[in-house]
Amino acid sequence: MRRPGELIRAVRVPLPLSPLVAFHKIAKRRFDDISSVAVAFALDVQDGIVRRARIGLGGVAATPIRALATEAALEGRPWTARTVEAVAPVLRDEGTPMDDHRASAAYRSAMLGQSLLKLYARTTEAVSS
Numbered sequence: 001m002r003r004p005g006e007l008i009r010a011v012r013v014p015l016p017l018s019p020l021v022a023f024h025k026i027a028k029r030r031f032d033d034i035s036s037v038a039v040a041f042a043l044d045v046q047d048g049i050v051r052r053a054r055i056g057l058g059g060v061a062a063t064p065i066r067a068l069a070t071e072a073a074l075e076g077r078p079w080t081a082r083t084v085e086a087v088a089p090v091l092r093d094e095g096t097p098m099d100d101h102r103a104s105a106a107y108r109s110a111m112l113g114q115s116l117l118k119l120y121a122r123t124t125e126a127v128s129s
Contacts, residue, residue: 021040023040039112042055095112
C-alpha cells in the first residue's frame with residue numbers, strides 16, 4: 001500500500017510472456033480509434049495442452065473485462081479444433097454487450113466466438129507452414 005505522497009517509479013512485467021498472444025480489434029473502419037469489439041489473448045500451450053489462458057475483452061461490457069469462464073473452459077484441454085469449437089460458444093456468452101451505433105449486441109457476441117476460431121486457425125497455419 002502506498003503512503004500519501006509516494007509515487008510509482010516502475011512497473012515490472014515478469015518474463016517470459018505467454019508464447020501465444022494475439023489482439024483482435026473489430027471495427028467498421030480499420031483505423032477507427034474505437035472498436036466495436038476488442039479481444040486480447042495470452043495462452044500458454046505446452047505439449048498441445050492449454051496450460052494457462054488469459055483473455056481480455058473490450059466493447060462487450062461497461063468496462064474491459066476478463067473472459068474468466070472461457071479461460072477456465074480452455075485450461076487443461078488440448079489446443080485442438082474440437083476444443084476451440086466447443087469453447088467458442090462460452091466466449092460468445094461472455095460480457096453484457098449492448099446495441100449502439102457501432103454494432104449490435106448480437107454482432108458483438110458473434111465476433112467474440114469468431115475471434116477464438118480465428119486465433120486457432122492462425123496458430124495451425126503457422127505450424128503447418
